[in-house]
Amino acid sequence: MSKPKVGFYWCASCGGCEEAVVDLAEDILKVVELVDIVFWPCAMDFKRDDLEAMDDNEMAVCFVNGAIRSSEQREMALLCRQKAGLIVAFGSCAHTGGIPGLANLYPRKDIVQTVYGDGQFSTVNPEGTLPQPKTAHPEGTTELPLLEGSVKTLDQVVPVDYYLPGCSPPTKLIVDAVMAIVEGDLPPRGSVLAPDIALCHDCPRVDSKPEESVVTEIKRPQEILIDPEKCFLAQGLICMGPATRCGCDHACINGNMPCSGCLGPTSRTTDHGAAAMSATASLLESNEASEIAAQMESIPDPVGTFYRYSVPSSRLFCSVGVGDNGDE
């Protein structure tokens, strides 16, 4: 029997997910032994034409990382969907929106102005040139993909079969997923290929997790010397552990940093950030409205803290007034 064909593609992402595949190190040999990689533009010389030339469902599985922000990414996601039997949303951006998803707080025109506006950051653009979908020049016409009005998760654009969570997905989860696909031992369609319990469940610091409201002051990691044994919540640091899926082998916790929530919520949660806010807020000790408000004010960026990887998959999806219709 021929080996199942596998593809990798990237949309709005940083390349960390591709790195995660390379980080399989010697495990990648196991993977290559089992499958044929037929499409991976980031690492090898594959073009869109190669994908178009494939038969429908020719790839057994295509791992797509990154959120969907541009017309090109949308087209490629649709094409991958057509050519692959299974689509796996690979990494936080494809799964829940990820860091690019934070752009859903701002209208597209503000983002374009910030990036291309003269005098913004180090941009020198006195003529105010902005990217155009079509530019005519003597050699012909150049086309650029359009920026969509909002950032979307992969499953908001094409049906997704499985999710591999994490920023980037932990090696063990990737290998387990590939093995499960090869052996045909997959959970129900739509499952997240990671344990469905909260990070706190098997956290090495769970014994010091506070059960009562004990936090008098919310702190940021750079403000204190962090006790390497004690629960972060007990130290007043915001840790997404109570609301986040485990499966990362506590990479951040073992590095003495609180969880930032990249593996996304468990299946019982409808809104990752709201669940984390609930857990965090109830730990405050104060009963005084003004004191509580002052403590909450000390969190400089609630969206960036509790929804760092999940704005597009949150209930609100984007700020009021941002979206694909009518922001310019």
Next chain:
Amino acid sequence: MSDTAPPIDCDAFQPRIVAFFCNWCTYTASDLAGVSRMQYAANTRVIRVMCSGRIDPQFVVTALRQGADGVLIGGCHPGDCHYQEGNYKCLRRYELLKRYLGQMGVEPQRIRLEWISASEGDRLRDVVNEMVTDLRQLGPLKLTPLPQPDEEELELTV
């Protein structure tokens, strides 16, 4: 504070308010308002919970997503919680949730926490009337619809 319902005007915008009321105080107050035949705006959809401490911020964002223009939370006065301190937990969550919603461009008047005891039917009436007036001024909450795969687009590729 107004003690009469906003005038009935069929053409006016009718805001939808999802109201989470605690079993022991605010829900009982709404019962009292009812048996006392107090007239007030009929814009609330009341959901009874055992304690305001049960109200997860997820309930609030889900209500907004499903079409609520505002969310009203009612609990026992500080110190009076049937479960000692559930209302304080609610207050802590509310303060954080308000900051989040502010960042997402949701006007602060759309979410309101009030302590209303079982004997304060009149207060409940006033709070609901006030909130309806506030939300009428703001108009409907216009959230961007959640995107979904477009069947037509998927067909076209094939």
